[in-house]
Amino acid sequence: MGSPFNIYMTGVGGQGIGLLAELLARAAAQAGLPTKGCDTHGLAQRGGIVSSHLRLGSGAHSPLVEAGRADLVVALERCEALRALRTMLAPAGLLLWYDASWQPLDVRLGRARAVETEDVFAEAAARGVTARRVFREDLDDPRRQNMALVADIAGAGLIPGIGLEHYRAALADLLDGSALAKNLAVLEGANP
Amino acid sequence: MKDLGAMLLGRAAFSELAIGNTALVRAMIEGGARVVTSYPGSPTPEIAEAIRAIPKDKRPFYFEFSTNEKVALEVAFGAAINGHSSVVFFKSVGLNVAADSFVQLALMRILGGMVVVLGDDPGANSSQNEQDNRHYARMAAIPVLEPATAQESYAMMLEAIAMARRTMSVVILRMTTHVCHAKELLHFSAWNDPPLDRAPRFDPDAANYIPLAASVAPLKREALARLERTRLEFERSPFNRVLSSSSRRGIIVAGTARLSLADCLEGVCGRPTVLELGTVFPLPRGLVRDFLAAHEEVKILEELDPVLELDIKALAYDAGLKTRIIGKVDPEELIGEYLPEKVRSILEATWPGLLGTTKASTVAAPAAIARPATLAAVSAPAILSAAALTALPARPPQLCPGCGHRSAFHAIKKALAGDDITVADIGCHTLGYLEPYRMGRVLLSMGHSTSTASGLSIFNESRKVLCFIGDSTFFHAGMPGIVNAVYNSHNVTLVVMENGTTAMTGHQDHPGAGRNFNGESPKIPVRQALEGLGVTNIREVDAYRQSELESLVRAAVAESGFKVVIARHPCMLKLTREARRKPGWTARRVTIDQESCSLARLCVADFGCPSFQRCGDGRIEVHKDLCIGDGSCKQVCPSTAIVDDKGGE
Ligand SMILES: Cc1ncc(C[n+]2csc(CCOP(=O)(O)OP(=O)(O)O)c2C)c(N)n1
Numbered sequence: 001m002g003s004p005f006n007i008y009m010t011g012v013g014g015q016g017i018g019l020l021a022e023l024l025a026r027a028a029a030q031a032g033l034p035t036k037g038c039d040t041h042g043l044a045q046r047g048g049i050v051s052s053h054l055r056l057g058s059g060a061h062s063p064l065v066e067a068g069r070a071d072l073v074v075a076l077e078r079c080e081a082l083r084a085l086r087t088m089l090a091p092a093g094l095l096l097w098y099d100a101s102w103q104p105l106d107v108r109l110g111r112a113r114a115v116e117t118e119d120v121f122a123e124a125a126a127r128g129v130t131a132r133r134v135f136r137e138d139l140d141d142p143r144r145q146n147m148a149l150v151a152d153i154a155g156a157g158l159i160p161g162i163g164l165e166h167y168r169a170a171l172a173d174l175l176d177g178s179a180l181a182k183n184l185a186v187l188e189g190a191n192p
Numbered sequence: 193m194k195d196l197g198a199m200l201l202g203r204a205a206f207s208e209l210a211i212g213n214t215a216l217v218r219a220m221i222e223g224g225a226r227v228v229t230s231y232p233g234s235p236t237p238e239i240a241e242a243i244r245a246i247p248k249d250k251r252p253f254y255f256e257f258s259t260n261e262k263v264a265l266e267v268a269f270g271a272a273i274n275g276h277s278s279v280v281f282f283k284s285v286g287l288n289v290a291a292d293s294f295v296q297l298a299l300m301r302i303l304g305g306m307v308v309v310l311g312d313d314p315g316a317n318s319s320q321n322e323q324d325n326r327h328y329a330r331m332a333a334i335p336v337l338e339p340a341t342a343q344e345s346y347a348m349m350l351e352a353i354a355m356a357r358r359t360m361s362v363v364i365l366r367m368t369t370h371v372c373h374a375k376e377l378l379h380f381s382a383w384n385d386p387p388l389d390r391a392p393r394f395d396p397d398a399a400n401y402i403p404l405a406a407s408v409a410p411l412k413r414e415a416l417a418r419l420e421r422t423r424l425e426f427e428r429s430p431f432n433r434v435l436s437s438s439s440r441r442g443i444i445v446a447g448t449a450r451l452s453l454a455d456c457l458e459g460v461c462g463r464p465t466v467l468e469l470g471t472v473f474p475l476p477r478g479l480v481r482d483f484l485a486a487h488e489e490v491k492i493l494e495e496l497d498p499v500l501e502l503d504i505k506a507l508a509y510d511a512g513l514k515t516r517i518i519g520k521v522d523p524e525e526l527i528g529e530y531l532p533e534k535v536r537s538i539l540e541a542t543w544p545g546l547l548g549t550t551k552a553s554t555v556a557a558p559a560a561i562a563r564p565a566t567l568a569a570v571s572a573p574a575i576l577s578a579a580a581l582t583a584l585p586a587r588p589p590q591l592c593p594g595c596g597h598r599s600a601f602h603a604i605k606k607a608l609a610g611d612d613i614t615v616a617d618i619g620c621h622t623l624g625y626l627e628p629y630r631m632g633r634v635l636l637s638m639g640h641s642t643s644t645a646s647g648l649s650i651f652n653e654s655r656k657v658l659c660f661i662g663d664s665t666f667f668h669a670g671m672p673g674i675v676n677a678v679y680n681s682h683n684v685t686l687v688v689m690e691n692g693t694t695a696m697t698g699h700q701d702h703p704g705a706g707r708n709f710n711g712e713s714p715k716i717p718v719r720q721a722l723e724g725l726g727v728t729n730i731r732e733v734d735a736y737r738q739s740e741l742e743s744l745v746r747a748a749v750a751e752s753g754f755k756v757v758i759a760r761h762p763c764m765l766k767l768t769r770e771a772r773r774k775p776g777w778t779a780r781r782v783t784i785d786q787e788s789c790s791l792a793r794l795c796v797a798d799f800g801c802p803s804f805q806r807c808g809d810g811r812i813e814v815h816k817d818l819c820i821g822d823g824s825c826k827q828v829c830p831s832t833a834i835v836d837d838k839g840g841e
Contacts (some may be wrong), residue, residue: 003458012587014818025375029209037375041234041318046623046696047590047802061454063374066532083584100817103805104585105627106794110806112585142817176194 004034004060004068005160008088009052011076020074020146021052021172025160026170028056031162038063047102049080056159058154072158074149078100079115085123087132095124096152098145099135132156147186154187161178197245201252204384213238214308214371215380216281218366219349220622221252225279225305227271229264231455231668232697234318235372236311240700240709248710251384256702257709260638260668261286262353265308267292272306275393277357281309285585285637288326289669297362298333298415299408301399305356307349308334309365314448315529315598317369318413320618320637322528324496328474329364331416335422336364336473337431340450342374342614348431355425356455357769361418366472368495370529380466422472431470432479439464441543442487444480446500447474449493449530456536460547464491484515491518491542493531517625518542588626593803594768594822596735596761597621597689601629601750602799603738604687604759606659607745612656613648617641617670619662620696620763622687624673628800632660639669646673646682656810657748658685662720664702671725677754678726685748685755689735690718691763722756736824768820780821781836783814790831799828 007024011017027036037054053065069090070088073095075081081097089095099117106112117133124131136148156165164187171183196730199208200218220228230240243255245685252483256263261282268280280290287310297306312608313319329336337352339345345367352363403411426432441464445453450468457463467483469476484490491503501519508517512751520526525538539546591598600622608614616632617623617640634644645659661670666688677684694700701707706715722730729751731744739758748755773776782803793812797802803819804812814837826834 013589014592029377035209035375035377038370038373039375040370041373046620047587049587059458061458062377062448062451062533064452064530066455066536066546079584079587088271100816101805102802102815104587105590105800105802106585108800108802108804108806109628110810113582114806115584119778140227161475175196186621 004055005059005071006060006065006090007054007072007074007159008065008070008084008089009054009074009076010080010084011050012080013047013050013100015050015100016131016143016146017050017052017076019090020076021054021147022174023056023069023146023150023167023170024074024142024153026173027162028054029160030166030169030173033161034058034060036060036063045092049083051084056161061139064132072096074153076145078117078120082115082120082123084129085120085129089129091125091127091129093129094158095129096149096158097131097133099133099148100142100145132158136186138189141182144183145184145186147183151187151189193265195245196242196388197247197250200242200246201250203383205380207377207379208433209375210342210378211373211375212339212345212367215342215346215378216349216367217242217246217354218378219346220279220315223350223379224252224277224386225251225352225353226388227268227278228253228265229258229278229280230255231258231261231264231282233261233311233699235284235313235367235369235668236281236283236309237698237700238372239281239309239666241324241698244709252291252388253630253719255709256459259703261290262293265290266372266375268306269293269297269300269302271301272304273300273394274303275389275391276304277306277353278304279307279309279430282311283314283323284310284319284323284325286310286326287622288323288637291328291827294328295332299403300504301360302356302362302400303393305353305358305397306362307352307356307359307365308362309349309367311372312366312368314368314825320498320635325364325366325475326499327497329366329421330499333412333419334362334364334473335419335426335471336366337470338366338447338472339369339371339470340446340448340468341371342376343378344470345371346378346380351431353484355422359418359422361639365448365599366394367446371626371728381727398424400669421472423455423476426474426476427478429476432476433468433470434483435466435468437463437465440488441465442490443493444466444469444472444482444490444504445493446501448493448532449495452530452532452535453493453539455532456539457548462546462710462813464546465544469500472500475500475507480504481507483511484511484513484517487515488517491539493530493535493538497526508594524804529723555727557656587621590626590802591620591623592765592799593801593818594820594824595620596691596759596764596824597624598629598799598825599761600687600689600735600741600759601631603741604745605629605631607742607749608656608658612658612749613645614643614644615648615657615827616658617661617665618692618696619665619689621660621662622696623789624660628798631644637669638665639671639673642673642677642684645684646677646680649683652683654777657683657685658664658686658749659784660687660689662695663688663690664700666718667703667716668723671721674722674727675725681753683752683754685745687745687795688718688722688756688758690760693763693766695763695766701761719758727756728754730758731756732760733761735761738827741801764820764822781814781819782821782823782825782834784812785833785835786811788831789833792830794828794830795825795834799825809824
């Protein structure tokens with residue numbers, strides 16, 4: 001038995017992490033990888049932190065990724081990207097984040113400094129991990145930022161063993177009609 | 193997977209990626225459950241979501257959301273003594289509400305069998321405590337099965353239904369948050385819909401259903417005898433497993449701690465023998481005794497309270513065993529979830545060095561999941577600058593953009609003096625206790641607010657007492673406290689935060705909504721219910737009308753006796769989601785006219801809608817991804833700088 005590939009997804013309630021997590025899990029299952037995962041909701045719907053765990057390959061027992069052992073962190077928000085970089089990412093892991101900013105209350109009240117894009121790069125560099133930023137000017141609907149991340153994951157092959165066809169099939173398994181078409185367009189857009 | 197309902201009804205065996213909560217529904221179908229009831233509460237609402245996916249006329253069982261957990265349990269009980277296999281599910285603290293009836297269940301001959309599914313919440317992920325409901329099982333003499341995975345949830349639910357029917361009694365399936373929500377590829381069996389027997393088979397002559405005085409002892413004797421028969425069955429249950437090794441060390445483990453333990457022991461040399469318990473009450477004493485006797489040291493690894501530990505230590509004492517039994521050593525072992533990292537630290541404290549020697553195989557990934565080059569390239573971490581490690585701001589949950597509760601808090605705060613007392617209740621509006629509102633500063637349980645406020649009003653002539661309640665909670669447990677406040681004329685102002693739904697747990701309907709789970713139902717307006725309860729002093733207003741609400745509350749708190757103000761506004765999260773699905777929907781937003789903005793920043797500091805973001809230069813801007821254009825914020829701005837965004841897409 002080898003060690004599983006651990007993915008930790010994070011963001012703010014309302015950003016669409018549920019679909020992201022379901023899509024990655026289904027793509028993994030499509031690719032024939034043993035798949036275990038778990039969403040952690042909490043009071044998430046109300047603008048708190050939402051996260052989801054996914055563990056691929058054999059040798060995974062708990063559906064939860066142990067702190068500091070995520071091979072890949074996928075964040076939908078900048079501040080949460082930095083938080084997960086500190087708490088969840090493995091020393092040799094990769095951080096992928098969509099560069100949206102949803103300011104926490106203390107930032108809005110002027111009591112804390114907002115996290116800037118450079119902060120994420122700087123800290124990733126200092127920790128010796130790779131950070132990949134995604135931002136798409138062309139998205140007309142913020143609810144498809146999650147798909148922009150999937151497009152990058154698929155394009156760069158960031159999850160071993162899962163190919164673009166698996167993401168495509170997973171998406172078709174979950175959505176239909178115009179929602180499917182629009183999400184597919186975002187997914188294919190980054191296909192190199 | 194698009195059609196979850198059709199999938200759940202499939203007659204042939206199949207496999208599907210799904211969560212534990214969904215697995216329970218397939219088990220209800222295959223197991224022949226006929227009456228299922230619930231009251232919403234995390235981590236269980238997805239069970240009802242899966243049931244909702246099955247069209248009502250195709251559902252092999254009746255389902256309802258009852259008004260509270262006690263009612264739900266009683267409806268399921270009534271159906272079961274009539275011969276129908278029944279299931280009731282609710283969250284951990286729901287059992288406190290249901291307890292008064294629950295503790296009688298083992299005394300009853302439950303013809304169709306009944307399963308109580310508990311959604312316990314170690315770690316209090318979304319609850320007011322992390323109570324360990326295994327204690328209730330002992331008090332009520334009811335057996336407990338506890339799965340660790342989604343697949344096991346399905347298997348145990350099937351067995352719980354069958355066992356309850358076989359023994360004509362009650363069985364608890366104790367789920368926990370991360371079993372309810374654990375996702376994996378699940379394998380389901382085939383199913384053949386047996387005909388529904390509608391005959392009402394309740395027979396009060398075949399068994400005694402009146403536990404009263406002299407009849408209690410024989411009923412209790414029978415309940416204990418049944419529990420002992422169950423214990424004997426559990427000795428041979430496939431849900432308990434010994435993972436052998438030749439160690440003199442053993443671990444007894446249950447629930448999700450089993451998975452965390454397996455992760456920690458992956459690749460470890462000289463691992464202890466593990467006894468995994470799936471039947472956690474009554475304890476399979478023979479199995480445990482043999483396990484203890486075969487080891488010199490045994491660690492008991494159980495989340496929350498030392499329930500197994502106390503049983504096991506007593507057993508070892510009675511059996512005269514010399515095994516060193518290691519229970520909870522540090523009080524921290526009683527707190528929080530047994531996540532992999534927690535189990536790792538407990539094991540390291542128990543047997544230092546145990547986890548230190550891992551086999552090489554855990555380091556090398558197999559070919560199928562070999563990491564891409566980008567992941568493998570690691571440079572030695574440089575020393576982090578102090579600035580890089582500044583603490584990140586916390587992200588407490590927030591009321592959603594457009595939430596009527598926000599408008600209400602903003603207005604009501606102005607009507608009260610700084611030292612007046614505000615009492616919270618449970619629901620989205622609990623979040624009013626956070627900054628910037630600080631409204632509702634004490635919380636016990638659903639429906640407590642009016643009675644706690646009543647107590648706070650006694651001898652109190654200087655500080656006004658105002659309490660909140662949501663409309664679902666009003667029907668759940670709010671009414672007795674209100675009747676009491678009327679009956680004993682307490683000096684309290686109650687604000688009903690009426691948003692037409694059970695928002696916090698995912699928008700379930702309630703008796704004031706005009707709909708139940710199965711369709712239209714007579715609407716019971718909160719106002720009418722209040723009048724029926726004898727409340728005469730009632731005011732009402734749309735929560736968005738902030739100055740009107742403020743003056744109504746000002747007037748109400750100035751009067752004596754029990755007063756109610758209904759602050760009404762539909763849940764905007766629900767409304768916006770529904771609106772988005774309609775054709776022709778266009779996004780609306782507000783924007784800030786930077787010319788007129790005087791930088792008073794009340795929109796951020798007092799109103800606190802998360803759509804308002806602070807720019808580096810101190811200006812405020814509206815976040816395009818967050819704003820829903822409801823405009824409830826406009827009245828807050830002293831320089832009327834918040835205006836409709838005409839450029840919105
Ligand atoms: C005994 C009990 N059952 C269920 C819950 C879960 N729960 C949390 S809030 C809530 C109801 C909220 O509805 P409502 O009172 O209408 O307030 P809203 O969230 O809509 O503002 C429920 C059922 C609980 N905390 N305690």
